[in-house]
Amino acid sequence: MTVNEANQYIQKNRNKVNNMFRHNYHVMAPVGWINDPNGFCIYNNEYHLFYQFYPYDSEWGPVHWGHVKSKDLVKWEELPVALAPDQEYDAGGCFSGSAIQIGSELYLMYTGNIEPDKNDQEKKRQVQCLAKSADGIKFEKIGNNPVISCDEIPVNTRVQDFRDPKIWKFGDKFYAVIGSRTKDDKGQILFYTSEDLIKWKNINSLSIDDFGLVWECPDVFSLEERDVLILSSQYIPEEKSGSQNIYACIAMMGKFNYETCDFKPDKYQLLDCGFDFYAPQTLKTADGRRILIAWMDMWQRKSPLHELGHNWRGAMTLPRELIMKNDRLYQLPVREIRNYRKNDEVIYGLEVFDEFQLKHIKLKSHEFYIELDDMEGKVLNIDLFRCDDEAFRLIIDGIKHEIILDRGRIGYLIESLNRPGDYIRRQPVTSLRDGIRLNIFVDVSSIEIFINDGEYVMTSLVYPKKEGYISFRVDRPVILKEFKKWDICL
Ligand code: FRU
Numbered sequence: 287m288t289v290n291e292a293n294q295y296i297q298k299n300r301n302k303v304n305n306m307f308r309h310n311y312h313v314m315a316p317v318g319w320i321n322d323p324n325g326f327c328i329y330n331n332e333y334h335l336f337y338q339f340y341p342y343d344s345e346w347g348p349v350h351w352g353h354v355k356s357k358d359l360v361k362w363e364e365l366p367v368a369l370a371p372d373q374e375y376d377a378g379g380c381f382s383g384s385a386i387q388i389g390s391e392l393y394l395m396y397t398g399n400i401e402p403d404k405n406d407q408e409k410k411r412q413v414q415c416l417a418k419s420a421d422g423i424k425f426e427k428i429g430n431n432p433v434i435s436c437d438e439i440p441v442n443t444r445v446q447d448f449r450d451p452k453i454w455k456f457g458d459k460f461y462a463v464i465g466s467r468t469k470d471d472k473g474q475i476l477f478y479t480s481e482d483l484i485k486w487k488n489i490n491s492l493s494i495d496d497f498g499l500v501w502e503c504p505d506v507f508s509l510e511e512r513d514v515l516i517l518s519s520q521y522i523p524e525e526k527s528g529s530q531n532i533y534a535c536i537a538m539m540g541k542f543n544y545e546t547c548d549f550k551p552d553k554y555q556l557l558d559c560g561f562d563f564y565a566p567q568t569l570k571t572a573d574g575r576r577i578l579i580a581w582m583d584m585w586q587r588k589s590p591l592h593e594l595g596h597n598w599r600g601a602m603t604l605p606r607e608l609i610m611k612n613d614r615l616y617q618l619p620v621r622e623i624r625n626y627r628k629n630d631e632v633i634y635g636l637e638v639f640d641e642f643q644l645k646h647i648k649l650k651s652h653e654f655y656i657e658l659d660d661m662e663g664k665v666l667n668i669d670l671f672r673c674d675d676e677a678f679r680l681i682i683d684g685i686k687h688e689i690i691l692d693r694g695r696i697g698y699l700i701e702s703l704n705r706p707g708d709y710i711r712r713q714p715v716t717s718l719r720d721g722i723r724l725n726i727f728v729d730v731s732s733i734e735i736f737i738n739d740g741e742y743v744m745t746s747l748v749y750p751k752k753e754g755y756i757s758f759r760v761d762r763p764v765i766l767k768e769f770k771k772w773d774i775c776l
Pocket of ligand 1: 321322338349381382397449450502503564565
C-alpha cells in the first residue's frame with residue numbers, strides 16, 4: 287500500500303460517498319474510515335491535522351495518515367495522504383503519532399505496527415518511526431527507522447503495545463510520551479528524551495493500578511500553574527473514570543519534572559461524558575491557547591454508516607479550547623467558529639409549560655445557546671431531531687441531579703458490540719439552583735453539548751431517519767431565560 291495508490295483510490299471513489307449523514311463543519315475523510323487525530327500542529331503559520339485513515343473501507347484497516355490544513359481551525363483544506371504502510375517496519379499500519387516543525391521542515395513521529403500474522407500476537411511489535419517533509423505536504427520516511435525499537439522499552443512492557451508518540455521540545459531537548467501496557471496488564475506511559483530525534487532514551491514511566499489495560503495517545507502540556515497528562519485508556523473501570531464507555535479519555539493534573547521525567551498526578555478528571563470521544567491531541571496556538579481535538583467516535587461500536595454502505599465513517603470533534611478553572615479543565619468550543627454564525631434567532635424569558643416546539647428549525651448544522659433558570663426539583667427534556675415520537679433526548683433532571691443523554695429512541699441505532707442497549711449517558715451535577723447554561727453544536731449527525739461554560743462536555747453521534755426539529759417538554763414550568771440559534775455556514 288503506497289501513498290500514490292491511496293491518493294488515486296480517493297480520487298476515483300470520492301463520489302461514491304453517500305452525503306446523507308456527512309457533517310458540514312467537522313473534519314472528515316473524503317472516503318473511507320478515520321480514527322485518531324495525529325500530528326496536530328502549526329507549520330508555517332497554518333494549522334495542520336493528520337488522522338488515522340483507511341481509505342479502502344468504512345471499517346478499520348492498515349492505517350495511513352490523512353491530512354488537512356486550516357488557517358482558523360474551522361475551515362479545513364484537504365491535502366494528499368501523508369503516510370502509507372509501505373515499509374517492513376510499518377506494514378501493519380502507520381499508527382498514531384505527532385508532529386513538530388524544526389527549521390523549515392515538518393517532522394512526523396508515528397508508530398510502525400508490525401503484525402505479520404493476525405492469529406499470532408506473539409509476532410506483533412510496535413516501534414517508533416520518523417518521516418519528514420520540506421513543504422508540509424510530501425513526506426519521506428527517514429533511513430534510520432525505527433528510531434525507537436522494542437529493545438528500548440522497560441522489561442516489564444509488552445512489545446505488542448508500545449505506541450502513539452507525542453513529541454515536543456523543551457529547552458534544547460526533545461521529549462516524547464508514548465502509550466503502552468505492562469506485562470501484568472496495566473496502562474503505562476513511557477517518557478523519552480532525545481537531542482536529535484534519532485537517538486532516544488527512556489527516562490521514566492508512569493502506571494497506576496486498576497486504571498485500564500492499555501494507555502494510548504498520551505499528551506503532556508502545562509496550563510496555568512499545572513502540568514497535565516492526557517491519556518486514552520482501554521477498559522478503565524467505570525468507578526475509576528466515571529465513564530460509561532469502555533474506553534475513556536482522562537486528564538491527570540500534577541507536576542512534571544523535566545530532569546527526571548517524573549510525572550506526579552494528584553488529581554484527574556474525565557474529559558467527555560458522552561458516547562463518542564477518543565484519542566484527543568492538543569496544540570498551542572500562537573496566541574497561547576491550548577486547543578484539543580479528538581476522534582468523534584468510539585471503538586467497539588457498530589456503525590449505521592458502514593451497515594448502510596455509505597462508504598465513510600469517522601470525524602473529528604470541534605476543536606476545543608482548554609481552560610484551567612477551579613483546578614478543573616474546562617473545554618470551550620474554539621472561538622473562531624463564531625465567525626461562521628448566520629441567521630440568528632433569539633428568545634428571552636419564556637416560561638415553558640408542558641411543551642414548546644420550534645418546528646420551523648429543521649435541524650442540520652447549528653449552534654444553540656440555552657440558558658435556564660433554577661431547575662431544582664424540575665425535569666426538562668430537550669428533544670433534538672424531534673419528529674413524531676422520535677428524538678435524541680437531553681434531559682436536565684433537577685430531581686436526581688443529572689444530565690442525561692438518550693439516543694435510544696431515534697433513527698438508526700448505534701449498537702455497542704459488548705453492551706446491548708447502551709443508549710444512555712449520565713453526568714451527575716451538584717446543584718441546579720442557579721440554573722444551567724448549554725452551548726450545543728449540532729452538525730447533521732453529531733451533537734456536542736458544552737455544559738456550564740465547558741465544565742462538562744457530552745459528545746454523541748446520531749443518525750435520524752427523518753428531518754427533525756427542537757422541542758422542550760417539562761413537568762413543572764421552567765423559565766427559558768435565553769434561547770439562541772445560529773446556523774453554522776462554512
Ligand atoms: C487509538 C488507537 C491507537 C493506535 C491507533 C490505530 O484509537 O488504538 O493506540 O495508534 O488507534 O489506528
